[in-house]
Each structure stands twice: as structure tokens, then as C-alpha cells.
Amino acid sequence: MSERLIAYLPLLASLMFASGILAPLLYKPFGKRLGLLLAVFPFLIFIVLLLLAPKLGSSSAIVTREFFSLAEGIDFSIRADGLSLTFGLMISGIGFFILLYSAFYMKKYERQGQFYLYLTLFMGAMTAMVFSDNLMALFIFWEITSITSFLLIGFDHHLEKPRQAALQSLLITALGGLTLLFAVILIGNIAGTYRISEIIDSGLKLGEHPQALLIFIFILIAVLTKSAQFPFHFWLPGAMQAPTPVSSYLHSATMVNAGIFLLLRVHPFIGDFYLWKGTLMVAGGITMFLGAFFSMGQTDLKRILAFTTISALGTMVMLIGIDTSHSIKAALVFFIVHAMYKGGLFMMAGIIDKSTGTRDITRLANLTRGLPLTTAATVLALISMAGLPPMLGFIGKELVYEAKVQLPGLSWLVLPLGVGANIMMVAISLTIFAELFYPSVRKQGVPFRHTEKEFPWYFPAGTIILAAAGLVLGLAPGLLDKIISNALLFSGNDDVRVKLSIWHGFNQVLLISVLTVVSGVVVFIFRHRVMPLISSLIRWFDRLFLPDVFAGAIKKYVEVAARSTERIQHGYHRFYLMTFFIVTMLLVAIQTFFSGMPVIETSGLSTLKLHILALLVVSSLAAVFAVFSGGRLTAIVAMGVVGYGVGLIYLFYGAVDLAITQFLAETILMVLFVMVMFKLPKFEKLSSRNSKLRDGIIALSAGAMVTLVVLNARFVNVFDPISSYYAAKSYVEAHGRNIVNVILVDFRALDTLGEITVLTLAAVGVYALFNIRVRQLKEKEKNQ
């Protein structure tokens, strides 16, 4: 049964990719309903995963055989375990609502087809990534998410800010992608396979391996960049420039959580490395606190949510860093909690934006009147974010506290950071509620443009259903037990007993929770004093901080690159030639100097025949004549004589094909010269004596070098000559007696393909250059 179910997954994922690629075409017939149509795919995937979940059991993973192989060792197969199911359910479930939401939100946008193209590809890549059983496939999908998120963040590319934000996020996440590739290759080399299931089954532990440090650093950079951890966190608030559906998808269940997923995926085989704990705990701890702290200073609803997202990601990274069964369990539950409330809250921000035209919390008030259902859902999500019962958020936060309290040794550092972050979360939740929804007389909010009744049902559906799901799971957390226990097993934990419940009894953890809530309320009450303080801190921080440093570094880099390119690519053909000849001569000279002076071996040379001698004399005379001739036409004809002479030499030594080609090319060259001759400027001798001398020396020594090399080359045989092989095989295997041609079109077809491609490109270049001129001429004629 489960085998049959899982067979639908690649089918659905490919359908999703295909429909995504076709989205710009589908937009015409379906128009604004396209979002609703595309939502079918994540919904079906969600259903399949939901049916799959109970079949999984607590100690088995379903791994399919590969159904597509990109290259040796890089095959695409599906691995469904608790971990991928947890992530997959969130990605497809929230993805479904996001597509519904986009169908209304993006209504007025241009280029909707492209938007759905990017969004669906992103969704497909994300789903495929979590179900990949091959590290290489995982990497490929990881990179697709980076690229599509770049396109999504910069979707409003007519504006400066989204472009910058998109570029920043791409540069940073691409750095992580690169290091992930290195890490994957290293792991693959050590393990001998890229298949995750084989690596896990073999019980490989990389912690003691000499290359463990390198692998860990590569993975760490990948995670820190993707999941916006300190010191790479700054791209995430910038990414708020994206349309709201994108923000709510990227920052709830996908994109930034890919780093978390990667950590859990590689945890079984590299989690025992000695730096794992410290580094992740520090990076996560700082991020967690900074994110929560900074969110208090913002006024834009989306930016507030962005900073709380950073904080939540920091929490997850830190929990994985603590590295006990408790903490990983807490991280998994927290991921679910966070995805649910954050997806809903971001969508809420978009709904408010649509109905009032602003997201500034200082200008909004009394929204309950026009948006009753959204308000209810938002309140539930905010309760979850603050970590209060009866929402799932409460369970998540309790688990987090428990993990931190039970941490041996370091809980004195981790716990205050966590409590501080949570106090801020409580305060910010209360602030959002008070500013936006609480009936206030003092504050006059902006009037409604649209109320909830004017929206179609699928627009607020996501916010409401996600909030309701958070409530249901909060009341019946047992539903999650099995899947999380399975996920725990496959992220390398021994203790996989999971029994989630909302009531833990009176203990230390509950005490800390109460303390947190009380402090949060206190911060909330004094928020009008706290917020300016934090904003001024942020301003101070911003001045010397990373976005500008990063942008500056990139600008400097481009400048330096431009300057050095200008110096190397000066555009003077004669200097290019000089550089080329001199460098080649120097290389040859160095080589001959170290391997002894060349001795010109005269034995074995055939005797010089009279007609060849005559040919050589004529050609050499023609060359000399061409150099010293006083007219252009004579010089060209003399060069032609040289060319034909060379062709004749080919012919005398039996290279018929070469000779024919040489003759033909020479002829066409002549024709070309003659055609353009009358259009060329007057023939003049502009070079000074010195430069003539210099050119002469370079030309003569280049000629001497080539002669020497050719004379000596016949003694150098590193390998047996291959010509006999070609001669033997040419007729038997390739049905051709003309070996030259058989080599060209059969044995070495790839080379020839490259050559004709280069030829084509050159011709296209010539065509383009000339056509600019032709167009100019035509315009001039028109003006006259």
C-alpha cells in the first residue's frame, strides 16, 4: 500500500514542475484562476503524505529505487521518513494555501504567469529536496530553491530595492550552495556513495575523520547562509521586498528552513563532530536573541515578522546544536509550530495591506470591525507565537525550555538568552494585538478600503485554517507523536520516545514560562519607552553593520574587476598578438632552458626536392615582398602567393583535404579583401622606425621558435602515435577510407562540434557588428 502511495509522489512532483514551466502559457486560458488550478498539486501531495504518515511506523523509512539517473551515482530516488514527511507536509500544506492566497493577492500584478512559474518551481524543488535520497539531488534542488527565490524576491524588478534585496539573498545563499556542494562531494568520497539511506545504514560517523572539520565548516556555511543565521542574517529582512505570498511561504515552511532540514539530515553521520555543539549553539543563540530583540523596534508589520522569523530560526539551530534527543524533538516540534503561525501571520499582514493599504502598525487600529475572522485567526496565531496554552506553540516552547534546562553545563548561558528572546516574543505578540485589533479610542486607524466580506473565500482561508490547525494540534498533540519519533530516529537519536502533551505538571519549566509571560507583559506595558530605545540601538547597529559592508564589498569587487579587465582587454589587436607571441616564446624558452638546448637532428629527414625548394623560395620572397611593399593590393596578392604556396606544400606531401581547404579559404580571403579594398582608408605607413624594429624582432623570433619546435617535435612521442589506430579502424568501423574525414565526423565528432559552434559564434559576431553599421547607414539615408 505504502509502496503504491509513494509512487504517486514523483508523478505529482513532476506534474508540479511541468505545470510550473507551463504556467506562463496556462495563464492565457485560465487567467486569474491559475493560482487555484495550480493549488491542486500541493494539495494532492499533502493528501498523499497524510495517507502515508500512519503507514510509516516508528522505525522504518521508505526508500524507493531510483527512477531517474542523472549520472553515475547521482540518481533520483525518494526517501520518506519522519523527517521528510514533517517537512513535506508543511511545505505542501502551506504551499496549497499560499497558492490560493496568491490567486487573489496577485490579481493586479503584471506578469502573473511568470510569478506562478517561479513559485511553483520553488515549491516543487523544495518538496523534491526534502524527499531526495541522494545528497547530490538534494544539492541540485537546494540550488533551484536559491535561484527561484532570487526571482521571487526580485519579482518587482522595476524597483531598485527588490532588485538589491534579491541580489543580496542570491549572493549569500549561492555561497552556501557552493560550500554545500563541496561538503556533499567530500561526504560522497568518504562514504563511497551519495545515497543517504546507504550512508545512514552503514552507520558511518564522520566526527573522527581527518576531513571532518572541512565538511563541518562547509555545511555550517550552507546552513548559516540559507537559514539567515548570524552573521548572515541580514538578507532576510531585505527579502521582505517580495510580494507577501512569497514572504509568507519563504519564511514559514520553506527556504530558510532548508538549513534546518539539512542539519537534521546530516546529523546522523556528522553530528558527533566536536565543534557541532558549540558553534551551532553560539550562532543560533545570538541569532535567536538578536532577532527577537530587533523585532521590537520595527513598525512595518512584515519587518516585525521577519525579525521574529530570524529569532525562530536561531532557536531551531541552537536546539539542534544542544544535540540531545530532547532538543532535537523540541526543534522538530518548534519547526511545525513556527511554520503554522508564521505562515498565517504573514498572510494576515497581506490581508491587512489589501484591506487598508498600509502595513505600518502605528497607523493601523481597530481592525476587528472589518476583519472579524482574520482577527480571530490572528489572535490564535499570536497566542501560538507567544507560547501560551492551548496552542501548539505552548507545547513547542515548553519543549524548548525543557531542552535548555536539561542541558548539562551550558544552561546558564542558553537559558537566559532563550528566556530573553521569549519575553520579547510575548511582548511583540501583545503589541501587535494591541495596536491592530484591540478596540482603542485614542488611536484613529486608517479607514478600510475593503472589508473581509469583499474578499473571496480563498483569500483569508490560509490564515484561518492554519490557526485552527495550530489549536487542534495544541489540544491533541498526540497526533504528532509517531511522525516525530520516526524523524528523531532518522536524525540520529537513540531515545525516540515521544509523548507530547499540553500539561506537564508543576515543574521548573512551567515556572520559567510563567516568569516569561509576566516579563513579556511588563515589556509590553513599557513598550513606548522600550521601542524607541531599541530602534536607536538598531540604527546605531545598522551604521557599522553588515548590509552596507556587504554592498560596499560587492561594489568594490566590481570596480576592481572592471579596472583590471580594462587593463588586460585594451582592444588593440597588435598588442594582443604581441602578448600572445611573447608569452608563448617565453614559455618555450624556459622549457628549453631547463631541458637543455635543442639539437637540430638532421638525420631521418628526407632530401629536399627541387620543386619544393622552388616553392619555398617563391613563398619566402612573397612574404618578404608583402612586408616591404608600398601598396595594399600588392601586399594582399603577395600574401595570397604565400598562402597558395603553403597549400601546394600540403598537396606535395599528400594532405589533399588540407590543401583543398587551404586553396578555397585563400581564394575567399582574396575575394573579401578585394571587395572591401575601396572602402578602406588610404594606405599609409604610420609605424615609427623603432616599432618596426620591435615588430620585426618579435616576428622573426616567433618564426624561429616555431621552426625549432616543429623540427624537434617529431622526436617527442609521449604516447604511441594514434594514427595507426585510426588507419586500422577507419574503414572497418566507420565505413570510410578518407581517414581525415572520418576523424572529423566520427572519431572526434565532439571537437568538430565545438569548431562549428565557434565558427557560428564568430559569424554571428560579424553579422551583429556589421548590422549595427548597416542600420546606422540606413538611418543616415532616411535623415537626408
Place this chain on the structure above:
Amino acid sequence: MRNLILIKISKLYLVVMIIFSVFILLRGHNNPGGGFIGGIITSTGFIFYGIINGSERVKSLLRITTIELMGTGLMTGIVALIIPVFSGLEPFTGVWIESDLLASAGIHLGTPVLFDTGIYLVVTGVFLSIIISIMDVVKWN
């Protein structure tokens, strides 16, 4: 300057050159010749035609642009290299039509011949593209 004799000769020359170049292309596998040489020979025919009749006449004679000609050639070459994949071989392998009838006539047809045709088209396109562009600029009409 319109010279009737030259115009007639150029047309005849073009036809002869095209037939000759196809002959060269096909014999290339066993005797001197092949796509590259054939392509140059065709283009000499067109160049002679163009010198006498002007580049516009060459363009209208070709029906497709030179860029399209090159593209067709490249595509033909790539298709010839990919065809083996469909018979379960590595790409770039030569696949030959096994036919006793053809073999008894001394004819072997296979993907290398197709690839050579691609080269022929590309080379023709490259030379024509360059020459026609130059003709347009120097207003050779």
C-alpha cells in the same frame, strides 16, 4: 552595371557549384572532400553570384537568413550526435543503416554523414553571413 552574359554565367556557375559541392560532401568519406570543403565550394558559388547580382538577390535566393542556415546546420549536427541515444548507445557513436541492398551498391548511410551535412550547412552559412554583411556595408549592389 548589368552584364547579361555575366548574370547568366553566374547562375549556371551557382548551380554547378552546388551540385559539385554536394558531390564533394558525399564522397568525402572515402576520398578527399567532406562537409567543410563542400561548404566553402557552395559559398564560392554564392559569392560569385552575389558579386554580379548584388547581395539582395542572394538573400532572396536563399529564402532563409544566413543565421537560420547556420542554426539549421548546428541543429543537424547535434541531432546526428544524439540519434545514437535512441538506439541505446552513447551519444556521439556512429550509427549506420544496415542494409544489404545499399551495401551491395557500396553505399553506407549513417549519422556521420548527417553530421557532415550539418558541417556543410554551418560552413556555408558562416561564409555567406560574413560576405553578405560586408556587401551590405560597402553597398555592393
